[in-house]
Amino acid sequence: MANSKINIVDTTLRDGSHAVSHSFTAEQAAAVAAGLDKAGIELIEISHGDGIAGSSINYGFSKVSELDLIEAAGKVVKKAKLGVLLLPGIGTIEDLKEARERGANAVRVATHVTEADIAVQHIAWAKQAGMFTVGFLMMTHMASPETIVEQAKIFVDAGADYINLADSSGYMVPKDVRARIGALKAAISIPVGFHSHNNLGLAVANSLAAVEEGASYIDVTCRGLGAGAGNTQGEVFCAVMERLGYETGVHCYELMDLAENVVEPIMLRPQVIRTDSLMLGYAGVYSSFLLHTRKAAEKYGIAPRDILVELGKRRMVGGQEDMIVDVAYQLSQKK
């Protein structure tokens, strides 16, 4: 059963930032990062939820500058890599330089699943700067395994250390994950990772399916804290890995204690699956659409979920939020 080591990547301090409205303090970041490091996490990701420089009117302002959070975490992390997320178009190479100066030694450069080419220069810069560098494809449910392989190869050629696929909407079922991870493992020689969301209650199972197909980096968060319905719950996933005989290097009990004693008290609300996040996963759209959708639904007197399903059908992606009002108007006319 056991095969090569499964590296656990914790993104509580990045994807979890969405779920606390970007309100992490330096003390909280240090406490969480120290606990993750002690528990044996391979890579600790810390940034605004939308990556470095995400703090803005568009994506929500951070309470504390992420550079200060990175520095606070960097002071306590001894073994783990300390990474940031960078979305080209939101963050820049200049932002990455600053993050590196403040203590980050890893970066994951993320693009929409069909836009890997916009990340080539960022990956190349990070590599020459000596950072551990990951190519990260988002919304991978929207592309075929063939397209994903094609796009991932752009990251490989740019010098990435591994490729991470994200089910950003929590849309996939295990067979969708198997098809994508399996195709990618067969096509490239660098490691492959996976990032789940729990909108359909399948985050742990999809992460397990990814491992079974050869993925060796798995994204988790403590208590599942994250956007929408949250992420793969780290302390749960590590227990499943341990049961099945996979080596993660993570001390499960320490991760459980961190989740319960440090992260849970920080959370603004329990990470459960309510109708809104279930519908995001069902429709396959970004969680950032939700607020706009609710407003448009109210304006035109229709149900938010009807708008979300229509957005999914039209394959709307991040940045097209202005179309939500149009969709709502059209749906209201049909009624």
Added chain:
Amino acid sequence: MANSKINIVDTTLRDGSHAVSHSFTAEQAAAVAAGLDKAGIELIEISHGDGIAGSSINYGFSKVSELDLIEAAGKVVKKAKLGVLLLPGIGTIEDLKEARERGANAVRVATHVTEADIAVQHIAWAKQAGMFTVGFLMMTHMASPETIVEQAKIFVDAGADYINLADSSGYMVPKDVRARIGALKAAISIPVGFHSHNNLGLAVANSLAAVEEGASYIDVTCRGLGAGAGNTQGEVFCAVMERLGYETGVHCYELMDLAENVVEPIMLRPQVIRTDSLMLGYAGVYSSFLLHTRKAAEKYGIAPRDILVELGKRRMVGGQEDMIVDVAYQLSQKK
């Protein structure tokens, strides 16, 4: 993809009873049952968490007699079967007669996975009384597929309408479910069902695996309300079924609205996976062990999870709660 109909069995008013400390009122039972019936649920289960006559000092007293709850539900349910759970040894045929007189027309008779024979007379009585009758094996992670087939055949011979397998501790991963459901489907000709718990975050995935192996009755609860980490979240599972093209006869949106507007306000706490319930699933022990374990841990100054893991190793089953103190004492001596 689509095959024969998947019948959704909702046990919010039975397994969910554990999670609200058996505090359901007649008004709540009627509101939930009416909503489930309207949404197209096949069978609505309503009883004390430990089955009819479970209300006791051992298992916790019900706020309102389950017979009154059954009657309240029976008055509003128009299409669904209305069922009770009966654990021989806790409930009797006399109790079942009363439940039938008050409105139940279905019963699931549940035993430990190796003790099907103690249910033969109850199943036979229910069948001759014209009830829809289910043979229900609990703690099926503790037995091999071969043993499960052997035990299930006792229920089949007694006249059961279908056989339900329960992962009572939330211990299984999808391949465990596939092995058991697959073996049972191959061996018997009546339908097979599955009941999940979410202790390892796998309830929805395990239910999906069961369906893929041919199970056609799946237990769910609104919001996952249930013992330990809760059950398969019904509104989420139905959305997954709909996405994959399975016919359930359930209106997903109505089930979502019921969960959000009626069940969530009744809940005492969110149904999340905390350390205690994670450890129950990891160790493979009953959630009823938890209270005793916490007390024994405090008495002997050891961690509850160390006791739970040892109980799992010793394959302790319900009714052996008195052994918990012995285990705690022995562990404290080893320290």
